[in-house]
Amino acid sequence: MHSSKKPPPCDNQPITATSLRRRAAILISLTFVLACSACGERSSGQPSASSSGRAGKYMICYTQSNAHGVNVSAPFRLPAVDQVTMLEEPWAKDFRRYIGQSGDVGAISVTCTEVDPNNPDAALKEKIDAWQKQGIPVGHVNWKYAGG
Secondary structure: OOOOOOOOOOOOOOOHHHHHHHHHHHHHHHHHHHHHHHHHOOOOOOHHHHHHOOOEEEEEEEEOOOOOOOEOOOOOOOOOHHHHHHHOHHHHHHHHHHHHHEEEEEEEEOEEEEEEOOOOHHHHHHHHHHHOOOOEEEEEOOOOOOOO
């Protein structure tokens, strides 16, 4: 016998553009976290040739909002960190605090992403150019992660 009962609705609230953007931002952030953790699992814990000298992990962090566009950090080199630290992203928390102290209030979503270690400044310029081509205003702050 076939039952024709409908499943109960999950949420009685309408889906808005804001909620879709928020969900997309969360999904993108989780993707970056998973990608970073997958990269960390492949490492042996020993510094490789690519992580010595100027090469290594370079990151940028940014916030994005309809009201303010994008605020992006300067590229910064990550010290050698364990997988727990990579998942916790203390640099994202520090950037969120910095942006919050700079006058941007409310829920600040920060995304941090790895950039080309051979030329992090050029990689940052490419990101900024891509946002500007989409008509998104970009503010560049000279913040770098100082922890480690």
